[in-house]
Amino acid sequence: MQEIVGESLARRLVDWGVDTVFGLPGDGINGLMEGFRRQREKLTFVLVHHEEAAAFMATGYAKATGRLGVCAATSGPGAIHLLNGLYDAKLDHTPVLAITGMQETSVLGSHYQQEVHTPLLYHDVADYNLMVTNPQQVPGVVDIAVRNALAKRTVSHLSFPNDVQVAAAGADPYRHVSPGEPPMSSPVLSQPTVPAAQDDLARAAEVLNAGRKVAMLVGIGARGARDEVLAVAEKLASPVVKTLPGKMVVPDDHPLTTGGLGLLGTRPSEELMEECDTLLMVGTSFPYGKYLPSPGQARVVQIDVDASLVGLRLPVDAAVTADARLALRQLLPMLQAHSDRSFLEKYQRARDTWRAEMVSLQDPSRHPVAPQYLMSCVDAAASSDAILTCDSGTIATWAARHWTIRGDREFYLSGNLATMAPGLPYAIAMQRAYPGRQVIAFVGDGGFAMLMAEFLTAVRHELPIKVVINNNNSYGQILWEQIVLGYPEYAVRHRQPEADFAAWARACGGYGVKVTDPKALPGAVREALAHPGPALVDCDVNPDEPPMPGKVRYEQAQHFTEAFLRGQPHKVATLASVARDKINELRS
Template identity: 65%
Template sequence: MPRILAESLIERLAEWGVDTVFGLPGDGINGIMEGLRRHRDKVRFVLVHHEEAAAFMATGYAKATGRIGVCLATSGPDGLHLMNGLYDAKLDHVPVLAITGMQETSVLGTGYQQEVHLERLFADLTEYNELVTNPVQLPALVDAAVRHAYARRGVAHLTLPNDLQVADADADPWQHVAPARPPHTAPVYLPPPGRPREEDLRRAAAVLNAAERPALLVGAGALHAKQEVLAVAETLSAPVIKTLPGKAVIPDDSPYTTGGLGLLGTRPSEELVDDVDVLFMVGTNFPYTQHLPPAGATRVVQLEADPVRAGARMPTEVPMIGDAKEGLRALLPLLDRKRDTRHLAKYQAKMAAWRADMHALETADRDPVAPQYLASVLDRLCADDAILTCDSGTVATWAARHWTVRDGREFYLSGNLASMAPGLPYAIAMQHAFPGRQVIAYIGDGGFAMLMAEFLTAAQHRLPIKVVVNNNNSLGQILWEQMVLGYPEHGVRYAEPWSDFSGWARSCRGYGAKISKAADVESAVAEALAFDGPALVDVDVNPDEPPLPGKVSYEQAKKFAQAFLKGQPRRASIATTLFKDRIQQMGE
């Protein structure tokens, strides 16, 4: 049997340590599918139901493992479906390789069926992007693509014409006009040194040692530096603010953290950024500048892996380029231990009050079900090393505030793209990567409906993922955003009857439960977690529970009131919910 080019592709991916490809076949990649079949002992192919999900799976795989994620789609419309998931990888800076098919070289440029030049279309979202035109160039292109994805923390793309996929893997059919040889490269990537320059470390230490009210702001780039972040926080007696993608950097119950920042964050974190005299940003390019100190109001030190992103959000006195873990390790011996802990104690007290407020909302005494209660039950019953994936929307607020990262727990969502629908594909990819761990997708009804066919994917691959649907029968985040802009809601609530996804789960031979009473939530979640296979719990939650910011500004309150005055359709129910929330917090 002759060795075809598609085999060379799969063999090279295996040499790079790729063990999984997520995708959907088509006539434009039949040669690649044959290559996968011939080498199925090296690389497994995970058949999905939508190419967007394949790209999300590759992104989720990369986020959870740190290794390159790979997705595969055929030519034309199927390749187009990859784009949303690939932009998620681009904006959250994770390494992903997309492989697509292309029409045969003999018909390119003739307007052939499904002739979409994906290498042109993907130009904006990729760090490396090539059309394969000669079989012998392929190994070098795979090497370059993977190295670019790792080095630049983004998306690489290779597209292979149909006829080349099945060509002789060693064919070099054209006469070489110049004395060129086919490139011979190695599947090796060496990351750059992670230790910042010595002079930058000393400048940073001088600023941090002079601080009276320091704070750290840590993001996803510091997820592998938990012990180092805690050591710096302890040495400086500094509170630690976490971005939402960086929620798992240190435990949520740590005495050093004030939780998240921004619309989904905490009141102590919002107050802290107005109080600090030195802000140390580690592994984050936090985009929401309205939640950062005003320019010139505080001194800023930043430890960032990418020189382009250092100092990109606010004036930075000492930018350092390096890996979060290595950089903090190098910095620690230069820091003076602070004996005055009053600044830290002040925010520990504020955080204790905030946690009490959040706990007061986690009540089982209300119907419709309070979404805070659903999140708290999930938090309480899940394993200490559980992986939680989350969609964008109000569900992200409840996860941010009521899902407690402790011990080995992890948390993933679409950070900068803030896309709906990745929660379920993420969970599938992460369950493939970590078959022995508990993986839960905590998602809204809107996001689940977009890619719900992938629950069948989980069942067909016998993956024991758990799905908890926070069902408010609406696009809840958009609803509240409309009101905060002063507009009464419009076009954001689905018509009756409410969706019931439990029947779909059972039809896939998984566990499915529909819950509308708070008294039934805990038993249903417990049964789902214990089920030997994919399980789904669809919970009808209060659709009028607002995901209020940690600190409500005067302007936000005014716009909210204006929406009421202009004729907010469910103002009575919303007002009642807010009143009950306040009463419960006072009682706590």
């Protein structure tokens, strides 16, 4: 059988170590699908129900494994649907290759059906972006696309017209001199371990050694450098603050960490940023400048493998462009041990108070169920190496504060894009990558409903993911954002009846249970986690539970009050929830 371009593409992906493609067929990629079919013994095609989910799966796969994620979609609407997931990959520096179809070259420019100029559409999202017009370009352009995605930790895109997909792999319609097939001597492109320059390290050490109140802020770029982060923090007597994507870098129960920073962070982390005189940023360009030290307050050292991300938020006194783990190892012997630990100890005490307050909110007696209690039940029952995926919204607050990183646990969400709906696709992709690990998607009813058909994908592919739905029958984060802006809520709560997603799970052939009674919740979570296949817990939670910032600012409190004075429709229930929370905190 003559090899076609679709098969040449599939074979080259296999050469690069790709074993999975997430996607949805269409008449715009039939030639590519035939190529995937011919390589099906080495390359698995995971059929999804929506292209956006395919892109999220490719992104989640790449985030969890560090390997290339690949997704495929047909021309026109299929290619358009990929974009949200691809922007998630781009903004979180994740290597993904998107493959799309295109109309036959003979009809391009003729307003043909579903004719969308995908290279132009993908101009912003894809670093390497090409429409293949000659079989001779394959596999060379595949190599270039893969190298760009892996080396730059970003998105590459290749679009194949229908006639090119089914052309003979060796054909040359333009009678050019054939470039030949590039050699495949090194199919796997690993991330380079970049050492730091000695002059940069010396300057960084000088700044850190001079500091009296040193704080560390670590992000996902420090993943894999846990021991080095803790060793440097111990020597500098520095509290370790974590970004939300970097939550897994340091265990939450370690005495050196005060937890997260930002709207979903902790009060001690925010307050120590207001007091520190020196800040060491490792593997993060933290985007929320208002939570960082004021300009001129602290001297800043920033370590990042990407020099373009240094100095984006604060003036930097010492910049180190290097792999985080290696740079910290090189820096450690150059640091002087800080004997004054009063700054650290002050915020350790504040952290202990904060943790007690968070535990008090995990109240099993409240009805409707407190979302903090739901997350605590998952946290208590999950394995020590569980992977938790999360959507954007109020559920990110509960996960940030009540999901405990310990052992080999991991945590993933859409970081910089902060889009809804990736939690379920992430879980499916990560379960595919790690079949022996427990993978839990903690999602809201809004995000789950967007891509809920993918639970059926998990059942059909026998991927034993666990889904826990924090069901408040509303777009909870948007509700509270409206209130904080000083407006009464509008168009953020769904009408009755409330959805029963557990029934959907059972209809798909999975395990599903609906929970409304807090007494039934621990057992329901344990049973779902113990189920051998895909399982779902749909828990109705208090829709009026506010995801309060770690430290309420004056303007936030003012706008909150103004919204109530203007006629907040659920003011009684909301005030009752806030009052219960404060009473529980005082009891702790």
